[in-house]
Amino acid sequence: MTDKIKISLIPATFIKGIGAVLTHGADKHTDRGWEDGMDYDYVFSALQRHLWAWWGGEKLDPESGHSHLYHAACRLMFLATYEERDMGKTYDKRKTPQQMDFLSMLLARDMAINEDTK
Secondary structure, three states: OOOOOOHHHOOHHHHHHHHHHHHHHHHHOOOOHHHHOOOHHHHHHHHHHHHHHHHOOOOEOOOOOOEHHHHHHHHHHHHHHHHHOOOHHHHOOOOOHHHHHHHHHHHHHHHHHHHHOO
8 A cells, every 4th residue: 555646546537537628617707717616506506417417428517618517527527626725605605404304304395285186
């Protein structure tokens, strides 16, 4: 086992794909602007949209022409970087476990009501 991180284990095609998406973002916004931070829910929603688009059979993002998977990988990288840099105090608006339990209870109630009205 080594203490050295083997960056060479990351496929060059993956780095190129991430770079292409980041270049598109920089052209649209600003270089490295994502590092200033964004609300986690915004980033997570975009991550999900790209994954669902890919899961639904759409290989390329229609706006950028790049793979939805590379877009999703960028969003995941953003969240991991924000967490590593402890940026959550400003950008993490996730619900607490107690709030999620309450929301789950409301959702279950609403689903039951909807079933009763069928």
